[in-house]
Amino acid sequence: MSERSLTSQAGRTSPTPGWADPKPARVTFDEWQDLFERVPEELVEEYHYFPPNREAFSKYLFPPQTFAIYGMRHLRRLKYDNSLAALRMWGFVQNETERLFRARQLGRRVIATMGDLGAVPVIVNSFPDCIAFYPDCIWWTPFAMESRVLFDAAAELGIGDATCFSRAALGAFAKHSYFPDPDLVIASTGASCDDYSGVEQLVERFAPDMMWVEEPMRCDMGRMGPMGPMLVKEYERVVERMEKLTGHEITDDELRAGVRQANRVRKLVKRLRELAFREGAMASLEMMVVEFGNLHHYSDITEWPHVLEHLLATAESRAAADTPVVDKDALRVVWVTPPADPLLLTYVEDAGARVVGTEYVINQALEIIDEDKPPLEAIAESFMAASLIGTSKARAQSAIDQAREYRAEGVIISGIFGGSHCAMEGRLISDYVKAALDLPVLEFDVTSPSREIALQIGTRIDAFLEVLRSRR
Amino acid sequence: MKELLTPRERFGLLVIDEPQDRVPVFPLVTAHAARVARIPIRDYYTDGIAMARSQLAAQEFYGTDFISFFSEVGLVAEALGSRFSYPDDDLPLLAEPKWSELGELDDATADPMKDGRLRVYLDAISYAYEARADTVPILAYVPAPFTTAQQLVDQEAFLLGLLTEPERIHRLLEYATCSIIRFCRAIIGAGGLPILVDPLASGSVISAEHYREFALPCEAEVIRYLHRYDLDIVLHICGDTNPIIHIMPESGADLLSLDHVGLETAIAAAGDRCRIIGNFDTTAIMLSKPQEVADSVAAMVLAGKPCPRGFVAATGCEVPVETPPENVRAFVRAAKEAGANADWGARRRA
Ligand code: SF4
Numbered sequence: 001m002s003e004r005s006l007t008s009q010a011g012r013t014s015p016t017p018g019w020a021d022p023k024p025a026r027v028t029f030d031e032w033q034d035l036f037e038r039v040p041e042e043l044v045e046e047y048h049y050f051p052p053n054r055e056a057f058s059k060y061l062f063p064p065q066t067f068a069i070y071g072m073r074h075l076r077r078l079k080y081d082n083s084l085a086a087l088r089m090w091g092f093v094q095n096e097t098e099r100l101f102r103a104r105q106l107g108r109r110v111i112a113t114m115g116d117l118g119a120v121p122v123i124v125n126s127f128p129d130c131i132a133f134y135p136d137c138i139w140w141t142p143f144a145m146e147s148r149v150l151f152d153a154a155a156e157l158g159i160g161d162a163t164c165f166s167r168a169a170l171g172a173f174a175k176h177s178y179f180p181d182p183d184l185v186i187a188s189t190g191a192s193c194d195d196y197s198g199v200e201q202l203v204e205r206f207a208p209d210m211m212w213v214e215e216p217m218r219c220d221m222g223r224m225g226p227m228g229p230m231l232v233k234e235y236e237r238v239v240e241r242m243e244k245l246t247g248h249e250i251t252d253d254e255l256r257a258g259v260r261q262a263n264r265v266r267k268l269v270k271r272l273r274e275l276a277f278r279e280g281a282m283a284s285l286e287m288m289v290v291e292f293g294n295l296h297h298y299s300d301i302t303e304w305p306h307v308l309e310h311l312l313a314t315a316e317s318r319a320a321a322d323t324p325v326v327d328k329d330a331l332r333v334v335w336v337t338p339p340a341d342p343l344l345l346t347y348v349e350d351a352g353a354r355v356v357g358t359e360y361v362i363n364q365a366l367e368i369i370d371e372d373k374p375p376l377e378a379i380a381e382s383f384m385a386a387s388l389i390g391t392s393k394a395r396a397q398s399a400i401d402q403a404r405e406y407r408a409e410g411v412i413i414s415g416i417f418g419g420s421h422c423a424m425e426g427r428l429i430s431d432y433v434k435a436a437l438d439l440p441v442l443e444f445d446v447t448s449p450s451r452e453i454a455l456q457i458g459t460r461i462d463a464f465l466e467v468l469r470s471r472r
Numbered sequence: 473m474k475e476l477l478t479p480r481e482r483f484g485l486l487v488i489d490e491p492q493d494r495v496p497v498f499p500l501v502t503a504h505a506a507r508v509a510r511i512p513i514r515d516y517y518t519d520g521i522a523m524a525r526s527q528l529a530a531q532e533f534y535g536t537d538f539i540s541f542f543s544e545v546g547l548v549a550e551a552l553g554s555r556f557s558y559p560d561d562d563l564p565l566l567a568e569p570k571w572s573e574l575g576e577l578d579d580a581t582a583d584p585m586k587d588g589r590l591r592v593y594l595d596a597i598s599y600a601y602e603a604r605a606d607t608v609p610i611l612a613y614v615p616a617p618f619t620t621a622q623q624l625v626d627q628e629a630f631l632l633g634l635l636t637e638p639e640r641i642h643r644l645l646e647y648a649t650c651s652i653i654r655f656c657r658a659i660i661g662a663g664g665l666p667i668l669v670d671p672l673a674s675g676s677v678i679s680a681e682h683y684r685e686f687a688l689p690c691e692a693e694v695i696r697y698l699h700r701y702d703l704d705i706v707l708h709i710c711g712d713t714n715p716i717i718h719i720m721p722e723s724g725a726d727l728l729s730l731d732h733v734g735l736e737t738a739i740a741a742a743g744d745r746c747r748i749i750g751n752f753d754t755t756a757i758m759l760s761k762p763q764e765v766a767d768s769v770a771a772m773v774l775a776g777k778p779c780p781r782g783f784v785a786a787t788g789c790e791v792p793v794e795t796p797p798e799n800v801r802a803f804v805r806a807a808k809e810a811g812a813n814a815d816w817g818a819r820r821r822a
Contacts, residue, residue, distance in 0.1 A: 071484075071609075073663075101490055177490075
């Protein structure tokens, strides 16, 4: 029997028709190239962004090699889930810059949303032919490229190493080549991170049209509290501005459809988190990418849910067959603040741990929005769960709850060298966690982009995991 | 003056059909890089690290937009068994092709890690990639099947075979294609962007009919393989491409690198499907005075800039080894000046 017919036969029950995934494993860059060489042509042709568009340029099932050739050097050092669904996810996510430019070429409006990480895009994406994206996510690009180019560009505009890596977004605005110049920038500020507010202020000179949205602080008087109505008013301003920009008067039904669309993604991610944390059905690197997809669906609200469904089918079949991709018996850790250097996740998993909970400063994007309430009120209510608008204690509590739920053995807090907000919170969260749980906590700052983990951080991670091992 | 975009960012815009701050600049600096690095040419093509360091030095010295690895078109043929001599300070020379006439083929496939000097290229790519791939695209010339085949079999026998034994020629081309694809795969793994180079398929060597029948299908096959990876592929054919310029896009190439053909002709024939790279006369860059080079380059850029899919200011073929550095610098400076889109940032914001 030929390899192809074996594949087809297995494909009947496989998460990917026409393809049988190998035994779940995390594989190297080179191993993914070997796997990709075996992917049939029909599958490479199958997946397109902006469906139902089928233009040749919109294919995206490409391996890490493709993006490494275009400068993403760090991809060579990472380890990847070996499922086709994961390959699809990586191809889709890495392709986002091109996708945004193509969106503009196809006549769509491109709106940069900044700072709030998850809420405003629900409104923007409810407008026809409008695409929201977060320049904030350029945060990872210097690490993915192992490059200071964007930091240098930001430094020339007056913001240097004493500020969070999020300053890379400013460099990207200045260069006009990481995303098309947006039709509108909607920048959220207020009860937020001062580093990023500073970045947003400096972005204004590159924005043809910019509006500011005030984020309220969460107080202890219930979810909405007295500030909720203020946020609803802010979102009404966003709607007004979008209507002016597009000439389209949005209906309640359209906004409700936008909420349902966001919820569809959030529910898929919720289930994926469950399967990853409990069953080891997805590795932490892929899961970080998955979680951040809740922010703006990687600029394609139609295709991203399909990518997630594919991943979920893969994770479900792994859970059903009890074939995890990471050892279920590995040391269980909760991770606080997303690591700017994704290699840290590969490193920790290689060293024998797995991630069973996250507090990646995007709690608001993980919330399911209440579909029974008026849409703007419901979006505002979901945003009031935001990681950054409350106390550090609330972020710590989220880590503590997850640590309890998934029986974590330790907590890792990765800070940002030069970042004020996260650097300040790290120690506080660590103290709260230690007070609430008898768990070791490792706290460190990620330094500049590099091809490898700094020796000192590597040693500290090794020692930390050794402590966890000895406590078993 | 420091430029806003890196070569990598500029190339990224070109290949997604977005305007750039200026046209990318690409004098085809290959073995001439050995002169910049002041090493014997033989070291350049037998030692991957030396090759990489020379290219890195040349890219920095001239401020070009690409790093490109190449020494000669016999690379894959040598890995398959043709014999080359290595003069001390000159490029490799074909000493004896694998076969003197068209006959039975063996079942050899070149192993990029072991055979000939393929590994030299891979070492060079890896080294340069680690050094500078965040800011500069790393290109690697790969001899196309039709050109490789003429280094595997005595060239006269091969050209005669086009008329008398087409079946055998097709089999030989398949044989070459197989190893070339394998080499491409290794280049991709190392971080290089393969450029297909097919000088022996130019109108200076064969007719348009033979190009369509023999060379084009193999170019297309290699490019199909590379497109599986979504790579933007340059097809470089130096020499006279007037008879085939209208057919070349059928190879699937995304960018055509051209030599002896009028830019207006090339743009009219292929500019709506491919970006055009070209095509400064390499004798002129070696023998002219810097100011003459600059004036002609400026005229070339003005002719190339209107290309609908984009234009790269380049030489038509390799910069000759003994070209005075001040001429290459004049080329680069003039191309950057003439290729500038002064209102680029402002237009993109508008
Ligand atoms: S310091 Fe923390 S919260 Fe502030 S921009 Fe950086 S990562 Fe975001």
